[in-house]
Amino acid sequence: MSTGTKKNKKTSSNSNGVPKLKFNSGWEYAPAPESQSHIQLKERYDLFINGKFVKPSSGNYFDTINPATEERIAEIAEANAGDVDKAVSAARNAYERVWKKMPAAERAKYIFRISRMIQERAREFAVIESIDGGKTIRESRDVDVPLAANHFFYYAGWADKLDYAMPGRIPSSLGVAGQIIPWNFPLLMAAWKIAPALATGNTVVLKPAETTPLTALKLAEIIQESGLPEGVVNIVTGFGQTGADIVNHPDVDKIAFTGSTEVGKIIQKAVAGSNKKITLELGGKAANIIFDDAPLDQAVEGVINGIYFNQGHVCCAGSRLFVQESVYNIVLRKLKDRIETLIVGDPLDKNTDIGAINSKTQLDTINRYINIGKKEGADMYQSSCPIPGKGFFCRPTLFTNVAQSNRIAQEEIFGPVLAVQTFRTDEEVIEKANNTPYGLSAGVWTDKGSKIFNLTTKMRAGVVWANTYNKFDPTSPFGGYKESGFGREGGLHGLSGYLKVKTFTSKKGKTLR
Amino acid sequence: MSKTVEKKSKLSISENGLEKISPKKRLEVLKTYKIYIGGQFPRTESGRYYIATNSKGDQLANVCLSSRKDFRDAVVAARNAFKGWSARAAFNRGQILYRIAELLEGRKAQFLEELIKQDVSKTQAQKEVAVAIDRLIYYAGWCDKYQQIFGTVNPVASSHFNFSVPEPTGVVAAIAPQENALIGLVSTISPIIAGGNTCVILASETKPLCAVSFAEVINSSDVPGGVVNILTGKPSELFSQFASHMDVNAVVYCGNDELIEKEIQQKAAGSVKRVFTYRDVNWLSEKGQSPYYILDLQEIKTTWHPIENIGGAGGGY
Numbered sequence: 001m002s003t004g005t006k007k008n009k010k011t012s013s014n015s016n017g018v019p020k021l022k023f024n025s026g027w028e029y030a031p032a033p034e035s036q037s038h039i040q041l042k043e044r045y046d047l048f049i050n051g052k053f054v055k056p057s058s059g060n061y062f063d064t065i066n067p068a069t070e071e072r073i074a075e076i077a078e079a080n081a082g083d084v085d086k087a088v089s090a091a092r093n094a095y096e097r098v099w100k101k102m103p104a105a106e107r108a109k110y111i112f113r114i115s116r117m118i119q120e121r122a123r124e125f126a127v128i129e130s131i132d133g134g135k136t137i138r139e140s141r142d143v144d145v146p147l148a149a150n151h152f153f154y155y156a157g158w159a160d161k162l163d164y165a166m167p168g169r170i171p172s173s174l175g176v177a178g179q180i181i182p183w184n185f186p187l188l189m190a191a192w193k194i195a196p197a198l199a200t201g202n203t204v205v206l207k208p209a210e211t212t213p214l215t216a217l218k219l220a221e222i223i224q225e226s227g228l229p230e231g232v233v234n235i236v237t238g239f240g241q242t243g244a245d246i247v248n249h250p251d252v253d254k255i256a257f258t259g260s261t262e263v264g265k266i267i268q269k270a271v272a273g274s275n276k277k278i279t280l281e282l283g284g285k286a287a288n289i290i291f292d293d294a295p296l297d298q299a300v301e302g303v304i305n306g307i308y309f310n311q312g313h314v315c316c317a318g319s320r321l322f323v324q325e326s327v328y329n330i331v332l333r334k335l336k337d338r339i340e341t342l343i344v345g346d347p348l349d350k351n352t353d354i355g356a357i358n359s360k361t362q363l364d365t366i367n368r369y370i371n372i373g374k375k376e377g378a379d380m381y382q383s384s385c386p387i388p389g390k391g392f393f394c395r396p397t398l399f400t401n402v403a404q405s406n407r408i409a410q411e412e413i414f415g416p417v418l419a420v421q422t423f424r425t426d427e428e429v430i431e432k433a434n435n436t437p438y439g440l441s442a443g444v445w446t447d448k449g450s451k452i453f454n455l456t457t458k459m460r461a462g463v464v465w466a467n468t469y470n471k472f473d474p475t476s477p478f479g480g481y482k483e484s485g486f487g488r489e490g491g492l493h494g495l496s497g498y499l500k501v502k503t504f505t506s507k508k509g510k511t512l513r
Numbered sequence: 514m515s516k517t518v519e520k521k522s523k524l525s526i527s528e529n530g531l532e533k534i535s536p537k538k539r540l541e542v543l544k545t546y547k548i549y550i551g552g553q554f555p556r557t558e559s560g561r562y563y564i565a566t567n568s569k570g571d572q573l574a575n576v577c578l579s580s581r582k583d584f585r586d587a588v589v590a591a592r593n594a595f596k597g598w599s600a601r602a603a604f605n606r607g608q609i610l611y612r613i614a615e616l617l618e619g620r621k622a623q624f625l626e627e628l629i630k631q632d633v634s635k636t637q638a639q640k641e642v643a644v645a646i647d648r649l650i651y652y653a654g655w656c657d658k659y660q661q662i663f664g665t666v667n668p669v670a671s672s673h674f675n676f677s678v679p680e681p682t683g684v685v686a687a688i689a690p691q692e693n694a695l696i697g698l699v700s701t702i703s704p705i706i707a708g709g710n711t712c713v714i715l716a717s718e719t720k721p722l723c724a725v726s727f728a729e730v731i732n733s734s735d736v737p738g739g740v741v742n743i744l745t746g747k748p749s750e751l752f753s754q755f756a757s758h759m760d761v762n763a764v765v766y767c768g769n770d771e772l773i774e775k776e777i778q779q780k781a782a783g784s785v786k787r788v789f790t791y792r793d794v795n796w797l798s799e800k801g802q803s804p805y806y807i808l809d810l811q812e813i814k815t816t817w818h819p820i821e822n823i824g825g826a827g828g829g830y
Contacts, residue, residue: 150670437784456814464814477815482762493665
């Protein structure tokens with residue numbers, strides 16, 4: 001034991017810290033782009049209302065571009081208040097006449113069918129997702145699309161089992177759900193919204209983000225093919241105003257929103273006094289905590305995955321790293337070495353680790369925060385990797401010497417930027433980790449079981465990953481504490497956001513709350 | 514020693530002549546109705562008061578007209594108490610709620626008297642006190658059970674152990690029902706604290722007496738200071754502060770005023786507070802109790818941990 005410690009000391013003293021890790025020993029990666037030949041895209045996409053693709057009443061279309069090439073992919077209809085009204089009426093009509101009356105087991109079969117059809121066309125969806133949003137093909141192929149299909153499959157099975165979901169209650173559907181989703185996981189978020197809404201007997205008006213509407217519209221095609229009754233799912237594309245039109249529509253019974261805390265607050269305020277049920281999945285500034293007894297190589301992998309997965313466009317990204325002081329040097333060394341190996345570039349290349357930033361606007365935001373970080377006195381480190389000359393790209397970035405009050409440690413950047421801080425004691429790191437208005441997720445790395453449970457219990461966050469990070473599953477509830485929103489998506493708990501649960505009947509026949 | 518004491522006391526009694534006064538003629542000691550913050554009974558810092566009366570207009574007491582500063586002080590106390598209270602063993606919270614019930618049982622007479630003073634008929638008052646005690650027992654029992662009803666172990670597809678448990682939301686600001694001053698208050702507080710939250714609650718404006726006495730019961734029931742903070746005053750003055758305070762996690766409004774409800778919901782958006790309106794609930798009935806009242810003020814936390822999986826899926830032994 002004692003000799004082991006001595007040895008460690010010797011090696012570390014050799015190179016003022018830790019020897020450099022060698023990942024690539026002379027081999028180069030050959031390009032391995034995924035083929036685009038099998039995907040089918042139209043030049044122009046209309047609104048999906050009442051089972052048909054219809055032209056927007058304004059006649060306005062906007063471009064959706066490939067953020068990796070800045071080339072136009074297709075033009076997309078912009079829905080105005082009139083179009084939203086048509087979509088809501090279609091959803092209301094479908095709810096009253098068809099969907100709420102349909103036997104739950106039949107409802108389930110439609111949802112199962114949608115899941116299967118996504119699986120059948122998984123490759124096409126993955127490629128389109130990468131083209132439209134800039135995420136790597138590895139991710140859209142292995143994470144987004146399979147999880148989206150699985151989400152439909154999971155909730156399909158709930159449709160005829162809702163009486164088991166809430167002990168002592170008989171739940172019922174709400175009516176028309178208005179759903180607004182972000183651009184970071186376009187298809188997956190559509191699945192997270194639509195699947196539980198349909199399983200619980202509601203009908204849907206969904207608005208995808210303006211920069212990433214394609215997979216939702218491809219999903220509309222699948223929905224059409226699946227024979228789902230007309231109007232049960234309506235998809236209206238547009239900008240923030242289209243979303244606002246949904247939120248403010250008087251005949252919508254439920255608003256589900258995933259996006260920034262800033263917009264979430266506006267929505268919460270807007271629905272005040274309207275009796276609309278609301279769930280919000282908002283921003284985050286997650287702490288990823290490494291203790292000195294953690295398996296450091298795995299922890300570093302977890303940190304890399306935590307912040308650079310999906311270019312850091314993840315609300316639960318581990319954007320704050322807390323390293324226990326005694327292992328700070330070694331962790332930082334390993335982290336920098338690992339960052340050097342990340343490949344930034346063509347999202348469709350299967351070797352790419354970090355794809356394109358979703359939009360010019362977002363790239364500007366990220367660069368603004370990087371400048372703020374530098375101005376506030378933190379030390380920036382960026383990978384020296386090459387980035388393509390065209391398109392929106394950002395090198396993986398980390399900051400050290402970060403103060404708790406620095407904006408890069410307090411505000412959500414939504415990009416590949418990590419703020420590294422240190423700590424000595426458990427109490428200190430718990431205090432620091434919880435000291436933000438957010439509370440979506442957290443990560444803990446230690447080999448000590450009792451410490452894991454202490455930390456996971458003390459984190460004021462809805463999802464806590466211990467010795468892992470950024471894992472998702474349809475059975476696993478996801479959602480935040482504090483200003484990260486309320487309500488859960490996924491799992492049993494994801495049902496209640498779409499159910500009326502205020503009344504139930506006891507065995508004696510008395511009506512209880 | 515004992516001789517001197519006897520002598521002294523004899524002397525003092527004869528001096529103030531108490532033994533000559535019959536209990537009926539004795540001047541009653543009036544109670545000062547104060548507010549309850551952080552386990553203390555201060556007067557409102559504002560020095561303001563209002564007069565609680567019954568329907569005949571008889572003056573019952575001078576009651577603290579709590580200010581926004583009192584509310585802020587109470588939130589600080591509630592926040593400080595949250596860490597400890599939420600970390601208490603669920604079983605222990607159950608015992609403490611039971612203890613509140615025990616003490617309320619022992620002080621039934623006082624609450625009956627106060628309810629009757631505030632225009633409740635004797636039969637109704639007896640019922641209300643009994644239901645209030647039983648409601649505390651009901652929630653005492655839930656303290657270590659709702660987690661098992663509302664928690665789940667989730668069968669994720671990857672090699673991870675994954676479970677979800679309810680955890681308290683934090684500091685809850687509540688406006689108690691105006692009618693049924695005792696059972697309304699008890700029914701609002703119980704699920705909040707049973708779930709490990711701490712609270713600041715504004716008592717019924719027109720019938721505040723029981724609330725202050727209930728604070729005394731809580732204060733002697735092993736409930737740590739700051740877990741329950743009770744203010745008296747006007748909802749119209751304070752509700753907007755309840756909704757806008759940045760260190761409050763949830764607001765409970767027991768009332769029917771849609772304008773107040775709307776404004777609470779609007780202001781609550783400033784820090785994404787959870788808002789619950791309990792409208793038209795008959796707190797004396799079975800509708801007034803449910804584990805779903807506890808669940809309203811819980812957050813679901815999901816924890817993931819990898820499962821070692823050497824040698825591929827499905828251990829063969």
